[in-house]
Amino acid sequence: KAGVTQTPRYLIKTRGQQVTLSCSPISGHRSVSWYQQTPGQGLQFLFEYFSETQRNKGNFPGRFSGRQFSNSRSEMNVSTLELGDSALYLCASSLDVGSYNSPLHFGNGTRLTVT
Amino acid sequence: AQKITQTQPGMFVQEKEAVTLDCTYDTSDQSYGLFWYKQPSSGEMIFLIYQGSYDEQNATEGRYSLNFQKARKSANLVISASQLGDSAMYFCAMIIIQGAQKLVFGQGTRLTINP
Secondary structure (H helix, E strand, C coil): CCCCEEECCEEEECCCCCEEEEEECCCCCCEEEEEEEECCCEEEEEEEEECCEEEEECCCCCCEEEEECCCCCEEEEECCCCHHHCEEEEEEEECCCCCCCCCCEECCCEEEEEC | CCEEECCCCEEEEECCCCEEECCEEECCCCCCEEEEEEECCCCCCEEEEEEECCCCCCCEECCEEEEEECCCCEEEEEECCCCHHHCEEEEEEEEEEECEEEEEECCCEEEEEEC
16 A cells, blocks of 8 residues: 655745645545654644545644545645744544544655755 | 644764654643654655654554653664664654644654764
């Protein structure tokens, strides 16, 4: 069974531009969540989607948005990029929703560099 | 608020030795799940082991075991017979379910296995 697939692996963008990252979850997984990882802030929750609905969002500005499609694939978008948005963006999927013993499985991440 | 604390920024261990990575957590919830993830330099977060708050026995997965002490709110990861390939960042995380599900991560421990 294929794991979580994130594309692209690397991105270099200029301040002010926008970017879209893609995530394909493990087959059968309906919950997809996104995390930002930076050396200073560590791993921070961005948002979670289930059945095409955003169920929760972390403490990030409105420039960060996402969506989920009917096949559970998800995209996240960052508009008006800032230097501080440079980070590793990780996508995770899980099988069960609302279960404490359902691990989140992560992709390889997309490393975004904003210059 | 839920919080994960990993007090060891870095650890150096000789190959074939056992190593314990510390993790303490803070939550007022009675139901919760604790996870350990490994992150090699490639960036992918690899799920290692899970412990539920109601599990009476410590979790084990191959060379990984979790020393769960509920009263002390600690969930230490034990790696037996360490290998060079164990060199990576290790993250302790707690799953929170409040309408949606998200992971709260500790700051991580960088483990280096010396030959």
